[in-house]
Structure formats: C-alpha cells, structure tokens
Amino acid sequence: MGGAGNPDGPTLGGDDVRILLVDDEIDLADVVSLHLEQRRESFSVTTAIGGNDALSTFESTEIDCVVSDYEMPGMDGLALLRELHQRDQSVPFILYTGRGSEEIASEAISAGVTDYLQKRATSDQYAVLANRIENAVARHRSERARQETELRYQNLVEASPHAIFVHRGPNILYANDSVVDLLDIDDRTEIYGTDPLSYVHPDDRDRIDRRMRKAFDERETADWAGWRLRRDDGEIRHVESRGAPVSYDGQPAVQVVLRDVTDQRRREQRLEALNDATRELLTAETPEAVAQVAVEVVESVFDEPFVAIWSYRPETDQLTTLAVTEAATERAAAERNEPRPVDTVGGDLEMDVFAAGEPRVIEGYADHDDAMTEAFETVFMLPLDEHGLLSVASVEPRTFSAAERDLLGILARSVVAAFDRLAA
Known part of the structure; x- marks a missing residue:
C-alpha cells in the first residue's frame, strides 16, 4: 500500500486498514472519508452517524481503527469509547473533534484514547489525520503480533519436557511447569522475581553468573554446561543448561533450558x-x-x-x-x-x-x-x-x-x- 501515492507517512506493508468514522454530520463525514481514501489506497472507510450507529457497525464489521467526533447528541465521543472498550479494549480510537480545549484533551487521555486531534480548516489536516491513523494501526498490529508470538512461544515452552525459564538479570520472569517439577515447588509464580542464581550451588555460582551475564549483555547463546542445582528443600540435583537471548514483553531477556541429568x-x-x-x-x-x-x-x-x-x-x-x-x-x-x-x-x-x-x-x-x-x-x-x-x-x-x-x-x-x- 502507499508507495508513490503515500508521500505523507509510513506504510503498513500492504494490509488494508478498515476505519470506522463516526460523526453526527453526514456531509462532513463523507468529506473526511473521501480525503482519507484518496491519501491512502489501503484505507477503507465506513461512516456511522452517531454513537448507536457506530456500535452496531462495530459489532458487525471488522474494524482496525475508530475515528470519532466528540460532540454528538445522545452519546458523545468519550461515551462511545467507553462502550467500545467493553467490546474490545485494544482497538485504536482517535478523537477527532472540532471542539478543542485542555479539559477535553485531559479527559480524553484519561479515558484511554489512542490519539487526540482537533479539526482545523486547513488542507493538510487530512494528511495529519491519515498519518495518525496509520501510526495507531501499525502500533496496534505490532503489539498484537508480539502478543501472538509470545503466546505461541509459551505454548511451545509449556509442551516442552525440559524445564524452561526466562530471566532478565536477577529476576525470573516466566517458568514452565517442568520447572515446578524440577524445583519441587507448588506454583511457578513462587519463583517469579527471584534471582536464578539462588538455585545454583554456591561452588558453581560464579561460573554460572559469568555465563548468564554473557548471554544477557553480549546477546550470545551459551553452550550446554553442567552444574548443581539446589532446591528449596536442600536437595541437590545435577543439571545441564543452555541460555539464549530472547525478547520478552518487548525487552531483552534470556531463556534458559534445563535438563535434569541426576539419574544419568x-x-x-x-x-x-x-x-x-x-x-x-x-x-x-x-x-x-x-x-x-x-x-x-x-x-x-x-x-x-x-x-x-x-x-x-x-x-x-x-x-x-x-x-x-x-x-x-x-x-x-x-x-x-x-x-x-x-x-x-x-x-x-x-x-x-x-x-x-x-x-x-x-x-x-x-x-x-x-x-x-x-x-x-x-x-x-x-x-x-x-x-x-x-x-x-x-x-x-x-x-x-x-x-x-x-x-x-x-x-x-x-x-x-x-x-x-x-x-x-
């Protein structure tokens, strides 16, 4: 999408962007819709006259972004936002209003709008609005993709027979059920926020600490290494581990895979x-x-x-x-x-x-x-x-x-x- 026909901002890689434009003035809504679709080939705009019409359309149509006026009879823009959030908390919502004031802007931010833009009688306002929509949808899709990736990652990790945990420095962020079995604890959340080194035998701690720092600071995958794991009950288990840099919650982290080799x-x-x-x-x-x-x-x-x-x-x-x-x-x-x-x-x-x-x-x-x-x-x-x-x-x-x-x-x-x- 975009290309030579999109000189005003970034593109979304060819995916259509389905916009719900809400205004109580149908003529103004048609003008804004026309300008948006002219500026972005990927834009597909559906208009709704007022809040109730918007809710009905939202429930029956796939929508990537909502652009709404503020002052509308029966249901203003922020009331509409609250209703939409009950249906989908994540959908981008841009308040596009002719009434501008610090009070409205503050209320809009508190209500959780994605962006706030005041209508102006200038020719470039539609280019600005198109950019705001595109950026909001790009962020939303990126976050959704990240969440889906992490969900797939967690599903794969949960199915692994090996104990796996993710840490960021001295804090364990995530662990699968195999870690629960290895450490003989009741619930994985017991170790969230704890230092992974606390489970390493004191005689092995310095060596494992160096490996952890290298994996995190230098973003290098560490080869398999053996060491002694000390559980909360004092039992010593012999394990082998391998650490690899990953991204977790959008931030650098390290995934550690453990295999219990005590019996071996x-x-x-x-x-x-x-x-x-x-x-x-x-x-x-x-x-x-x-x-x-x-x-x-x-x-x-x-x-x-x-x-x-x-x-x-x-x-x-x-x-x-x-x-x-x-x-x-x-x-x-x-x-x-x-x-x-x-x-x-x-x-x-x-x-x-x-x-x-x-x-x-x-x-x-x-x-x-x-x-x-x-x-x-x-x-x-x-x-x-x-x-x-x-x-x-x-x-x-x-x-x-x-x-x-x-x-x-x-x-x-x-x-x-x-x-x-x-x-x-």
Whole structure:
C-alpha cells in the first residue's frame, strides 16, 4: 500500500486498514472519508452517524481503527469509547473533534484514547489525520503480533519436557511447569522475581553468573554446561543448561533450558563403582569374600540397606545365607521381636525364583504364605546361575526401575564370574 501515492507517512506493508468514522454530520463525514481514501489506497472507510450507529457497525464489521467526533447528541465521543472498550479494549480510537480545549484533551487521555486531534480548516489536516491513523494501526498490529508470538512461544515452552525459564538479570520472569517439577515447588509464580542464581550451588555460582551475564549483555547463546542445582528443600540435583537471548514483553531477556541429568550421573557413578567392585570380586579368595563384597556394593552404591547373597547347597537342596547386611538382620529380628539373626535357610519363594533362573520382583512379599519373614514388603531376587541368589529387599511397596534392574544385573553377572573362577 502507499508507495508513490503515500508521500505523507509510513506504510503498513500492504494490509488494508478498515476505519470506522463516526460523526453526527453526514456531509462532513463523507468529506473526511473521501480525503482519507484518496491519501491512502489501503484505507477503507465506513461512516456511522452517531454513537448507536457506530456500535452496531462495530459489532458487525471488522474494524482496525475508530475515528470519532466528540460532540454528538445522545452519546458523545468519550461515551462511545467507553462502550467500545467493553467490546474490545485494544482497538485504536482517535478523537477527532472540532471542539478543542485542555479539559477535553485531559479527559480524553484519561479515558484511554489512542490519539487526540482537533479539526482545523486547513488542507493538510487530512494528511495529519491519515498519518495518525496509520501510526495507531501499525502500533496496534505490532503489539498484537508480539502478543501472538509470545503466546505461541509459551505454548511451545509449556509442551516442552525440559524445564524452561526466562530471566532478565536477577529476576525470573516466566517458568514452565517442568520447572515446578524440577524445583519441587507448588506454583511457578513462587519463583517469579527471584534471582536464578539462588538455585545454583554456591561452588558453581560464579561460573554460572559469568555465563548468564554473557548471554544477557553480549546477546550470545551459551553452550550446554553442567552444574548443581539446589532446591528449596536442600536437595541437590545435577543439571545441564543452555541460555539464549530472547525478547520478552518487548525487552531483552534470556531463556534458559534445563535438563535434569541426576539419574544419568548417578548411573555413571554406579557403573564406575561397579567396575571397581568387579576388580575386587575377581581377586576375592573365597565365596564368602565374594558375597561380602557384593552386599557391600549394593548397600553403598545403590543405597539399599537390605541385601543378602544366598548360596545353593546341592546336598540339601536349600539356599543358605552367605552374606547379609546388618540392617537386614536387624530388621528381620525386630519383626520377630527376638534378638536373633535372620533365618539362614531360604524359603519356598527364594527356591522358586532360583529354580526358574529369571530375575523377579515380588510385591507384597510379607503377604505370601511361603515368605520366610514379614519384615519386607518388596523383594527383588536375581538368580546367580547354579551358585545361588542375590536378594534386595524394601520395607515399602516399590517398583525397581529398569535402570536399577540393569545395574543390579551387571553386578549379578560379575558375582557369577567370581564364583565360577573359584569353582574352577
């Protein structure tokens, strides 16, 4: 639109501008309409005679800008503005009046008009009015586009499985629900206005602060980096983050994407510990030493206090304890209310899993008639080929994750290899 036919002001990139011109004098409205459409090819002007006619037209027609006289019978221009704002708070509204005074201008500004222009008997007044309309519509469309962009952005962020927040310096402006889960808080608004560095472990804070400043001040995207996140409850989580400069509410900001790698890091640490344990298992000189190393590894590395290694005795066709953690012994004794150790002979459940040769999680262990103790609710049993059984118990109902099963399976294979070496 515009081009050579628009020497008076900026263009709107070819989009039509639909104007509602309101005046109680139809002849004057037709003259203004004609001049506006002559100055801008993109302008399409609809006239309304008075406030009620304007409201009816506004409700039935797409309007980009309202230009209204002030003094009109029944409903003046500012009363019309208030009525229109009940229907659309954002539509640009220009008060174009022949009655000019500081009192009217002040009242118009207070009422929320987009612009205020006094009618004058000069040839250039229509050029000025066209510019005012075009500028008002351009600002409105720009703001609407910004809001739509931010809405799309928020929808995408909300759908992300990663924790994402936006900050401007020391103030968090926005966070998605994944941040709520990561920080274990009740509502995302709890962290709005807080300093993101307050969630960084003190030993990592200086390094992360430098990254944040670079992303904000130099507008550079920061690569992934690992650090420790400290939640409000004091728990430490290992995370990786990446920061990128963005615009939020029309102002520079930084978007941070977080991924929780605590489980991955824990798995790596456990694998490293299992590698160390394998070396110990392969140098152990007796089955008892192998079993003791194994239960200590499960207790310390997996943070499982109730562990036992059962050894199969072919001569009696029974499983007997070869090594057991102290916590398991004490728990079983407390359940019996007797100061004696856990039974050294496995029950029918243990024998069934051993004979089947497949790992099995037994839920509701204490409720089984053939359970050897009621001290435990869940027991994960891993057969050790013909050598016996690895047993990991819990006093609460639980499921062992696939990662936990895999790592315990790795340990079980190492124990089997150690037993095989001693039996050769």
